[in-house]
Amino acid sequence: MKVYLARQPIFTGDKKIYAYELLFRGGVGNFFPAIDGDSATSRVLSNTFFSSDLQQIAGDRRIFVNFTRELVSRRIPLIFPHQVTTVELLEDIVPDEEFMASCREISARGYQIALDDFTYRDDLAELMELSDIVKIDFLATPRDKIAECLGRFAGLGCAFLAEKVETNEQFRWACDMGFTYFQGYFFSRPEVMRGTDIPPLKVNLLQIMTEAGREGFSMDELDRLIERDVGISYKLLRYLNSPFFRRKTEISSIRHAIMLLGEKGIKGFLSVIVMSELSEDKPDELLKSSVVRARLCEKLGLLNGRRTDPSHLFTLGLFSLIDAILDSPMEQVLRKLPLTGDIKSALLGEQNGLSCYLRLAESYERGDWDAVTAHAAAMGLDQDGLPDIYLDALGFADALVSTARG
Numbered sequence: 001m002k003v004y005l006a007r008q009p010i011f012t013g014d015k016k017i018y019a020y021e022l023l024f025r026g027g028v029g030n031f032f033p034a035i036d037g038d039s040a041t042s043r044v045l046s047n048t049f050f051s052s053d054l055q056q057i058a059g060d061r062r063i064f065v066n067f068t069r070e071l072v073s074r075r076i077p078l079i080f081p082h083q084v085t086t087v088e089l090l091e092d093i094v095p096d097e098e099f100m101a102s103c104r105e106i107s108a109r110g111y112q113i114a115l116d117d118f119t120y121r122d123d124l125a126e127l128m129e130l131s132d133i134v135k136i137d138f139l140a141t142p143r144d145k146i147a148e149c150l151g152r153f154a155g156l157g158c159a160f161l162a163e164k165v166e167t168n169e170q171f172r173w174a175c176d177m178g179f180t181y182f183q184g185y186f187f188s189r190p191e192v193m194r195g196t197d198i199p200p201l202k203v204n205l206l207q208i209m210t211e212a213g214r215e216g217f218s219m220d221e222l223d224r225l226i227e228r229d230v231g232i233s234y235k236l237l238r239y240l241n242s243p244f245f246r247r248k249t250e251i252s253s254i255r256h257a258i259m260l261l262g263e264k265g266i267k268g269f270l271s272v273i274v275m276s277e278l279s280e281d282k283p284d285e286l287l288k289s290s291v292v293r294a295r296l297c298e299k300l301g302l303l304n305g306r307r308t309d310p311s312h313l314f315t316l317g318l319f320s321l322i323d324a325i326l327d328s329p330m331e332q333v334l335r336k337l338p339l340t341g342d343i344k345s346a347l348l349g350e351q352n353g354l355s356c357y358l359r360l361a362e363s364y365e366r367g368d369w370d371a372v373t374a375h376a377a378a379m380g381l382d383q384d385g386l387p388d389i390y391l392d393a394l395g396f397a398d399a400l401v402s403t404a405r406g
Helices: 037-051 054-058 069-073 097-108 122-130 143-152 168-177 200-213 219-227 230-240 254-278 284-303 310-318 322-326 330-334 341-347 355-366 369-379 383-405
Strands: 004-011 017-025 062-067 085-089 112-115 133-137 159-163 181-183
Touching: 004 054, 004 355, 004 383, 017 054, 017 181, 054 062, 054 383, 069 097, 097 112, 097 122, 112 122, 143 168, 159 168, 168 181, 219 230, 219 254, 230 254, 230 383, 254 284, 254 310, 254 322, 254 383, 284 310, 284 322, 284 355, 284 383, 310 341, 310 355, 322 330, 330 341, 341 355, 355 369, 369 383
Parallel strands: 017 062, 062 085, 085 112, 112 133, 133 159, 159 181
Antiparallel strands: 004 017, 004 181
């Protein structure tokens, strides 16, 4: 059975990636609450650590995985490397002696333990002492209750993680309250300030990106453009020789690189490099999310029989977070860009032939499996291909962003 797997970033206070939580679902038509939790978790762990390339999913970051009571009692977490595995315990666990004995051993072996959706109960006192991280739902928990909890347990030595942080204002609020880690989609929201405009340098970068993407821009022009810029030339060759491509022979010339990627591929590469310059003051994860969406949308177009130009879909995904990158309203940014009308409409949330691809990509990255199923069915897509496309997009984005930022 295909394993549907997504990852959600967990940030530090300076918006650096600390870890990824795995969001998973085993196959189309299975609702997570209805699946036996043990079999679902066992399947994703087997897929992640034994069947898939862990480096492709999380790089060198820690991974948070929800473990059921039964799996913990059977000490299943001990199978996996303690250096990267955080054992996340669900909020409905009853900590009897059998369960606590397993937790003590897991903790003693060097595993990190995290309590999910924490609400204090007297029977959780010992588990609190064993826990390294306590997760609190920032949206659902009243602020006074959060402050009370952080004050009461400050002396235990555990770190607090605010989950479901959806805006930059909530992020700053959580920082001020004393949280150490942050989970949610606040990083992909623009911090729009009234009266500001896009800086001229960034406007120039936008124009370069769209000029490289226009029809009629020849391969010879691309060759000259890249060779004039030592930085871009270096990054292009570094990217094509990265482990993602698993090449046996090294690519050493710009012309060879252009021939390998093709016109659309090289234009996409240039777009990402320029996007990296635009987002240099933003978290790497924001650029990475843009590239994952771009690759996902492009591959979905191929999966759907090229009914829509995959290069247009790549552009759509890449620009889908441009408002957060530039901290400007999407409407204002799009006025500076000579994108096609259908791409602009989809970016503004209007329904058209492109928007469904972006909605599907967004749903997958959030692990909203019901929405994934609905969008894919409406588009007539073969859903069995989606997990492989997502993993490909992660590997593609990690390699390209590493190159762009390097």
